Amino acid sequence: MPGEFGYLLVVHHHFEIYDSLRAHLESSGYTMICIPEAQQALSMLRKQPSDLVLIALDLPDMRGSDLLTAIKSDPDLHAIPVMMITEHSNSPHLEECLSLGAYDHIHPSMSPMLQQARIRMCLQYGLMHNPTRVNPEKEVLLIKIEHDLQIGQDIQSDFLPRDLPDFPTWQIADFYKPAREVGGDLYDVFTTMHDQYICLIIGDVCDKGVGAALFMALFRSLFRAAAQQQIPASPDQPPYPGDQESQVLYDTFNLVNNYVIDNHGDKGYFATLFFGILNPSDGSLFYVNGGHVPALIVGDQGIKHRLTPTGPAVGIIPNTTFDIQRIQLDPGDILFTYTDGVTDARNPERRLFGEQRLIEMLHTGVSAADLVTQISTQLALHIGNAEQYDDITMLVVEHMAPGSLTHVMPR
Incomplete structure (x- = not known):
């Protein structure tokens, strides 16, 4: 029975x-x-x-x-x-x-x-x-x-940002659609260092379903807490040489990586993750890419830069080194970050949406919000009545050019 x-x-x-x-x-x-x-x-x-x-x-x-x-x-x-x-x-x-x-x-x-x-x-x-x-x-x-x-x-929706930071000449847009009831993608946007800098996080926990969702919440909470409270990776470690943004990234990645390995390494979960700290006053972006798909900087001539991985995924190698890079977002530039659920989206004939199709849609002259809307609409048309294969997440930042209209972004 x-x-x-x-x-x-x-x-x-x-x-x-x-x-x-x-x-x-x-x-x-x-x-x-x-x-x-x-x-x-x-x-x-x-x-x-x-x-x-x-x-x-x-x-x-x-x-x-x-x-x-x-x-x-x-x-x-x-x-x-x-x-x-x-x-x-x-x-x-x-x-x-x-x-x-x-x-x-x-x-x-x-x-x-x-x-x-x-x-x-x-x-x-x-x-x-x-x-x-x-x-x-x-x-x-x-x-x-x-x-x-x-x-x-x-509960998981509470781990997603409710209100995005608002700075003059900057616009931030987001999109998140899990493949199942709960998802393993994560993203977050918040301020740090006396609310003068914007932290941008997007990541993908390996696997799908409940386990990935639980670790999504863990990774998001650890990264936000460490970055906002500027917790040192070790009490007796010397300061990291360079700017304050570099110190925050160095401490945060080392603390989270070693914590996950020491306390949950036997579960086999890890996350690919892009974490950038943006200074909205001058457009400088310090970042670490931990094994994630490259973030893209789009200018008026197309793709200006691919922010490729600067270290491994988080939660795999203890005491590893995550290189910190700096790049400039000029007025008119767009920073486009996403998870592989975008390019791996499949139609009923099992064809992928693909990176090339995504790149062809990336251009300036539209707001970050409009760009997200355009891409998410094409993804929905591509998937059609097929079952969504993976979580789909996008986080887009626009450095508005002088004289451009202020964009009001629906949430």
């Missing part, structure tokens, strides 16, 4: 991994069964469809992606949600499975709480997309999950 929270089919040939999952999932109200081979799993599913299938990336008789494809192409099975069981979060095979329709993944080193949160979200997805499978007991579960997700969305 299915358990209170659902019937889970685990397709994995390492039974010790199945036992580690069963130890906490069955006690939480799930019924589980393990099948070691893909063909056996397909036969069982056709006899007794499960509420959720968890598949290993590699099986004795076929790849996990092949089993996933077989399920999604079967008219009687395609609505069953699928998750992958992995050893880590950055496998190319996992990315392939996510693009083929897997909802999410778990791995044995995850905390039981995080595993259960992901499974519950995946079950909710299955119930919402196949309402004929909802019985009264599962309807109660669905209502509870929807309530929890709404709380999660509300």
